[in-house]
Amino acid sequence: MSKPIYVIGHRNPDTDSICSAIAYAQLKNALGEQAVPVRAGKINAETKYVLDFFGIQPPQLLLDLYPRAKDVMHEKLVTIHPRNTLRKLGQLITQYNVKSIPVVEDDGSLVGIVTVGDLAERYVSELGMQDLRETGVDYAGILGCLNGTLLCGGDLSKSIQGHVKIAASHTQTMAKVIKPGDIVIVGNRTNAQLSCIEVGVACLIITGDYEIEPEVEAAAIKAGTYIFRTPYDTYTCARLINQSIPVGKVMKTKVTSFKPDDMVADLKNVIIRTGYRNYPVVQNGKVVGLIDRDRLIVPERDQVILVDHNERSQAVDGIEEAKIVEIVDHHRLGGLETSEPIFIRHEPVGSTATIVANMHWHRNIDISRQSAGLLLAAIISDTVLFKSPTTTAKDRDTAQKLAQITGLDIQEFGMGMLQAGSVIDKLSPSDIVTTDLKEFQIGEYHVVISQISVMDPEAVLKQQKQLNAALQEICEKGQYSMAILLVTGILSEATYLLHYGQPSGLIAAAFGEGRSDGTWFLPGVMSRKKQVVPPLIDAVRRDMYN
Structure with a gap:
């Protein structure tokens, strides 16, 4: 069976990223393609509420796309028991045209490896x-x-x-x-x-x-x-x-082996250093595959569809090792390169889910109640119940159609969902500053901006000292120029901005002077994409030409 196409959102996924990936994978499957939704990070509280509400399991977690030992190993194994004879070994080598064979016990556990060389050595041995x-x-x-x-x-x-x-x-x-x-x-x-x-x-x-x-x-x-x-x-x-000797007497017990999840880049270095012909792949002590040095080829690249992002900095690790076949997004273009022309659906709307829903209708594919619910939730989340300036008439119209399919009241469902996502009692300062975190290249500065939407922003700001420390830790670990946290009030329709990093005057240049406590109060600001990133870019540009 061919490998599936992974449909994946950005790192530190939000509700739009997760729900659009699930719904778009269902659309691709309905069109006859084999697609699987996956996620690149932890599910947040709001998204968990949505998935639980519609009885849907979270997508599989995919931390990276680097090829691994399991992608290049031979799963059809030829093995031999340590009590089998050298004659049996010779027969297997001839029958399967292999150079070495793992030696396993009755339960499949690896105890050694035996090679053509071991067999030949026995023939030329002086032992009678x-x-x-x-x-x-x-x-x-x-x-x-x-x-x-x-x-x-x-x-x-x-x-x-x-x-x-x-x-x-x-x-x-x-x-x-x-x-x-x-x-x-x-x-x-x-x-x-x-x-x-x-x-x-x-x-x-x-x-x-x-x-x-x-x-x-x-x-x-x-x-x-x-x-x-x-x-x-x-x-x-x-x-x-002379061939009746048990394999266990001539096998090598010191075996260089790999685990299924070992990265190909790492195992290549080991193969070059050791120079053996074959390497068992072992999981829980048992052989599950074999890597042939002479047949180690570059594995077929994973095919991926990116939803809700198109920038390398926001993509899952190892995206350069994969083959991007489609992009469905509503953000600015971020400079990802592809090896060949691909399908891109890119619209200036408030949510990727709006695009995905209309792609269903455009292709005459019915949307199930569950999928409609996920897409509705994603639109509500990204537009903050249509309060964000990124909201378009198309978002509102699409949400109304999806609500009719689900039978849900948009206002009631939306408030319940946003309230579930705004509960911070169980979130540490580190959790808060990594909620919906995205990376941006703003001029020469590498900046990360996270955003959390809550009912009561003041409750979050009570932890300002700890939040600043968490922002500093993000900057130092990721070697970012600046880390920014946006605490957005759902009811007040305003945002508080905290930051750490350099240049120290960038925030003031973009938003004016801040408050005495070191935060910025930004009334009417709801959208990172439309109301925070553009002023920062403009501030950097003004500084360049002054």
Whole structure:
């Protein structure tokens, strides 16, 4: 299945950003596209009230768009158990054309990794068959490697203790070479077979698929000797037995692995430094994927639709790694670049939701009651119940149509929603100054402006000292020139402005002299976009030409 298109608003999202993303994703899905609404930050109290009112879950939180290990890993895994043999390993390597295989326990937990090099090293090793007793080889491993049949014997999980010998000499000579507990490869020689059993060997391997005589079987049963029959000749048996070593004995236990959410940029550095062919991707100790160094390609970029913003400074981190396919917004153009022409719906209205609602109607797509409610709430929020100077006739007309779909009284619903968003009892000063925070480049100054709409601005201003400290912290952490907080009175239709940063005279140049307590009272000011940012830009321009 192809990746969905993410519909996302700005960081520190407000009600318009969240609700427009949800409604626009529903429109795209109705038009046959696969779209998913996501959010770039915490839901505020007003938006939570709206979502709860209409019984809608908040969109998934998407903190960034940087490609991660899960985007480039192979999910179809080839794994092997530590008790499996090198022969099994070789078969898997050949079958799936892989260079290394993660070693996992029964529960999927990663315990090591084994490579083609480990297998090749075993072939050129000077260790002979007689050394297999020190590698943990059991009878089941030998039987499996030889594609054999068990004729006599019991527990196959027992480890071999003796040496592996080939019965290629006379019986008398064999008696001097073969010791009790050995494993002996022998052909169709009944006397040799009986002699070996008499010596007390642990296991006879009958090559060439030969049948054994009844007397050999009886002697083996009496002595407790294992007898395997294999279709291979003696030479092949000798080679295959060497592959009965458990993978756990040759695997590398120190494994360089990644987590699914590790960023591709970071894992590339590790790959360059370590130089392995494959890297397991592990989650909660279990392998969920594999990254192939030789096939590590740039992953397909996430496709995103930006709603309620179009500036890089307000977009989710990693937006440069994504492919912007559409922008639906009502703010000034902020200079985002795209690799190719895209669809843009940009109108000078009070809310992005106004645009989204009319796009439904323009395309003859019905708006559900839930979606209509979300869009109505977004218009009310962004226009502060139509008191903001950004409000247009189109906003009012669209809100009326949406109210008819929902059956809600605009004034009653709007006041309840705005009151829910204005409750500050549970908000810390840090929460207040980051509410609906947006970044702006004003001349040479990097400025952040947050706005909170409340019923009683004076209650917020009682925390002025703590708010100033929180603004200072924002400036220092983000290295901004200035941080501004707008405390807007919904009923009084006025705004109080607090700020921290440089240049110290910028606010006075834009709005005149402030109050003695270091704040500015701005009667009639409701809109950051139309009544705060433009005067700041004009003040910077005047300063440049003076």
